[in-house]
Amino acid sequence: MNSITTPSYAVHFNQIAYTELNKHLSQSKYSKIFILVDENTHNYCLPTFLAQINEDYDFEIIEIEEGEVNKNIHTCTQVWEVLSELDADRKSAMINLGGGVVTDLGGFVASCFKRGIDFINVPTTLLSMVDASVGGKTGVDLGPLKNQIGVINQPQMVLIVPEFLKTLNERQLQSGFAEMLKHGLIRDAAYWESLKAVLDFENIADFIYTSVTIKNEVVLQDPTEQNLRKILNYGHTLGHAIESYFLESPKHDLLLHGEAISIGMILEGYLSFKLTGLPESELNDIKASFLARYKKTTFTKTDIDTILTLLKFDKKNSHGNVNFVLLKNIGECAIDIKVPEDLLKEAFEFYAE
Amino acid sequence: MNSITTPSYAVHFNQIAYTELNKHLSQSKYSKIFILVDENTHNYCLPTFLAQINEDYDFEIIEIEEGEVNKNIHTCTQVWEVLSELDADRKSAMINLGGGVVTDLGGFVASCFKRGIDFINVPTTLLSMVDASVGGKTGVDLGPLKNQIGVINQPQMVLIVPEFLKTLNERQLQSGFAEMLKHGLIRDAAYWESLKAVLDFENIADFIYTSVTIKNEVVLQDPTEQNLRKILNYGHTLGHAIESYFLESPKHDLLLHGEAISIGMILEGYLSFKLTGLPESELNDIKASFLARYKKTTFTKTDIDTILTLLKFDKKNSHGNVNFVLLKNIGECAIDIKVPEDLLKEAFEFYAE
Structure with a gap:
């Protein structure tokens, strides 16, 4: 290598x-x-x-x-x-x-x-x-x-x-694997397909190499995150807020980072379907693929309200606006998309369905 | 301007x-x-x-x-x-x-x-x-x-x-003036001479301008402090240790930064006289000029021992060695000079004389 x-x-x-x-x-x-x-x-x-x-x-x-x-x-x-x-x-x-x-x-x-x-x-x-x-x-x-x-x-x-x-145990490996799945979603549909087929992590070195290559190529083009690099935040806008909330909330078990962003990628997949033309079949593929790996989490109304409050503190937000990276297709992103608040709640409903 | x-x-x-x-x-x-x-x-x-x-x-x-x-x-x-x-x-x-x-x-x-x-x-x-x-x-x-x-x-x-x-009060102004005197010592003998004649701080704007120009010119040539920029540390190696010690020691009054480095510049003037050829007349000029502005401080043997221990923690020291910036003449420096410990104690004796 x-x-x-x-x-x-x-x-x-x-x-x-x-x-x-x-x-x-x-x-x-x-x-x-x-x-x-x-x-x-x-x-x-x-x-x-x-x-x-x-x-x-x-x-x-x-x-x-x-x-x-x-x-x-x-x-x-x-x-x-x-x-x-x-x-x-x-x-x-x-x-x-x-x-x-x-x-x-x-x-x-x-x-x-x-x-x-x-x-x-x-x-x-x-x-x-x-x-x-x-x-x-x-x-x-x-x-x-x-x-x-x-x-x-x-x-x-x-x-x-x-x-x-x-x-590492299986759960920790799956958590890391979520970032690799993200690399497929934002940049390379064929890579996404081959990752979906990975069942054990014994021989994963080549995939690690591909993921590092994808991330490096993105960072090289935009080291200071003015444009392209933002795509690496796919799933992280909501994912970070969910992760922060579970970290601080005593009544929830801890969510690992990859588990939190896997939820974020489903939710933001729904937003992509609504706002940036992600085909419904691809949205369903995303949801099914993540739920096959990561146990579904239950969110109460209070949970969701608190998470949406945390959202506005996310580092990437500016001027009080929450900007999302969304998908046009699997493998292609749109950046700086503003999302109405009611759509955020709908996304949680879609996740829970 | x-x-x-x-x-x-x-x-x-x-x-x-x-x-x-x-x-x-x-x-x-x-x-x-x-x-x-x-x-x-x-x-x-x-x-x-x-x-x-x-x-x-x-x-x-x-x-x-x-x-x-x-x-x-x-x-x-x-x-x-x-x-x-x-x-x-x-x-x-x-x-x-x-x-x-x-x-x-x-x-x-x-x-x-x-x-x-x-x-x-x-x-x-x-x-x-x-x-x-x-x-x-x-x-x-x-x-x-x-x-x-x-x-x-x-x-x-x-x-x-x-x-x-x-x-600002007089004492605070004098403290800042010590850094300006340093700019003369390390880089510009004529500037040193004109600064010595400053008795009040009413019309000091032109001198500020000169000092910023000198510092900027040094930093421009060596932004990451590999060589030339080190000269800005003249008086600071011992001065920082003295300042730190007085900050933490309950039995001493606080020394302002400029007061501490004024002592450092006399001490390091003595080292320069011993190690890098600073003429004795210039050493005496340095000592007399600083003592005319900054009250002499008394150091006990314990004070000096503790200060010398603090020295080795100074940011600029590496590999356990303490490197000094010393003067060859007023207006010209030598960098990376190692100083034997007994000479450091002698410098404090010279200051106390």
């Missing part, structure tokens, strides 16, 4: 990833190297990772608590304090070994520590491999507001080692 | 500043404009400032507590929460009206809010006019570690209105 290059760094796969990492570390002469992990990646991924490092570096391991609830400024401050105590300096580097929480938070921590030190992302979940590996978005949540605080900053390199997927 | 242009924005002076601001605001069509102030600038500068705005914008005023002790992540989080509550979005902008705490913290808050919104700096102290107005450094302190957390990011414009200096 060839490496995928972005304007400022490369995404390396499998054994080449370790070769490139070893080369980079020996050339860069970092004063110290910090590896950010959570409890899970500390136990299940770090030993495998360290076994592939050729030379004897002065690694320091920093462990944060796992889960989206800890992706906040408080955790950042703790990591900044540990970095300071351990004498991290401007020539230090950070390797973020983990899922989206570790790579998003770690990227932000590194980008702000002494106004920026080098960092390398090693995503260990399917979601972070296909989603967080390109684009340079770093950040943390502010209360219920997802990724409200962050910067755009690029890592030195990204290493994708599908072997780490063996540490 | 002509505007000074940097690669990404301009510094405007006096009435032109307001003309350019009005033009920018009417062209930019921000969804909302937030003005960050502290209690002092809220009372003494904001009315003057608002009186110069032509159109009727939907301004929201956010007030933070004044002083370096509040330049921290906790204050940032408060401002981020207020921005969220007030529906700030990606098309909102922030105007930072205040001294270095407001412009440094406000720049950081804006740079990280929803991964970056526009901001405009309106420095109201002499220090922030000559120091914080170019270079794009934003950030906050982490405990005793100054500017440990931050990013490099450029404002949309900087407005320098010397009229605001009337709101």
